[in-house]
Amino acid sequence: MKKILALTCSLLFCLQCFAKQNLDDAIIAISNDITAKCAQNEILAILDFSTQTEEMSSYINSQLISTISENSSLRIVTRQHMDKIEKELKFQSSGLVSDSTALSIGERLGAHSIVFGSLEELDNKYMLQVRMLDVEHGAYSLFKTYEISRSAKTEQLLHHAATIYKSSLGLIAEVNKNSISMVAPAAGISFDYSIFRKLSIGIKTLVSYDVFEKENSILAVEPLVFIRWYVVSPSGEPSAGLFIEGQGGPELLFVNSAVKTSPTAGLSLGFRMTLQSFYFEPSIRGGYPYLFGAGINAGFRF
Numbered sequence: 001m002k003k004i005l006a007l008t009c010s011l012l013f014c015l016q017c018f019a020k021q022n023l024d025d026a027i028i029a030i031s032n033d034i035t036a037k038c039a040q041n042e043i044l045a046i047l048d049f050s051t052q053t054e055e056m057s058s059y060i061n062s063q064l065i066s067t068i069s070e071n072s073s074l075r076i077v078t079r080q081h082m083d084k085i086e087k088e089l090k091f092q093s094s095g096l097v098s099d100s101t102a103l104s105i106g107e108r109l110g111a112h113s114i115v116f117g118s119l120e121e122l123d124n125k126y127m128l129q130v131r132m133l134d135v136e137h138g139a140y141s142l143f144k145t146y147e148i149s150r151s152a153k154t155e156q157l158l159h160h161a162a163t164i165y166k167s168s169l170g171l172i173a174e175v176n177k178n179s180i181s182m183v184a185p186a187a188g189i190s191f192d193y194s195i196f197r198k199l200s201i202g203i204k205t206l207v208s209y210d211v212f213e214k215e216n217s218i219l220a221v222e223p224l225v226f227i228r229w230y231v232v233s234p235s236g237e238p239s240a241g242l243f244i245e246g247q248g249g250p251e252l253l254f255v256n257s258a259v260k261t262s263p264t265a266g267l268s269l270g271f272r273m274t275l276q277s278f279y280f281e282p283s284i285r286g287g288y289p290y291l292f293g294a295g296i297n298a299g300f301r302f
Helices: 002-018 023-037 054-071 079-089 099-109 152-157
Strands: 043-046 075-077 113-122 125-134 139-148 167-176 184-194 199-209 218-232 241-255 258-275 278-288 291-301
Touching: 023 054, 023 125, 023 139, 023 152, 043 054, 043 099, 054 075, 054 113, 054 152, 099 113, 099 125, 113 139, 167 199, 167 278, 184 218, 184 291, 218 258, 241 278
Parallel strands: 043 075, 043 113
Antiparallel strands: 113 125, 125 139, 167 184, 167 291, 184 199, 199 218, 218 241, 241 258, 258 278, 278 291
16 A cells, blocks of 8 residues: 555656646746846846737736846836837737837837747647847847646636536446456446536446456445545646545445445546547556556546
């Protein structure tokens, strides 16, 4: 059991490290990259980022200005300074800022560097491209793309009506230690309901058959209730990603014509992957009296 707990902690740590950064973390990273490229007291102009909505553009702009101002000595050109020039050049009408337009704005504002960029959606995540031009030399001092995960904040700022699937129904295939000498194949059905974004409750039933026992016919039936906590969701989607699950219930053991009962309880670690209304989740579990199990659960969400 100690080995299972150690493996669980290691997986949690690794997934937290490799999960895509959220919008605010990306803005902090952008701020650090920008300040590292600039000299002290340099004048920096930050233009609106091209995004799908004014709310997202405004949020990125204001948070970036705030973060840079708090953590550096850079002098930032404010919104009021740029309004007149932006209207004259009408660069917002195209949705994107060209390099020549950015340089022209920077020269008029007396800025040493000018920052601009765009946000695009790609493969269930967002790519924020950031460009910083050195006004004097007309060359890039920063050209980098930051990967951002979906979250409630990004979807709200982009006016996306998130489709939240609260219920799931699926079939389970598993091997476990409901066997005297080897492992037993098992099959079952599960249903769960999401109370909150990260918390679900549900029921499942597993039936295991000891195919390696030759002298007796041994069948184990596990009707279980469970509660599941989603630790981290790389995609930002509710009820998805890495989860820990506590489960318990009776175990009915049919040995020939005799029936024995035993309480069963344990923990499960798994990862739910989603594709619109479908899901697929591999998992491992440990507990009493089955000791361990490993399997997959696949089905649909509604």
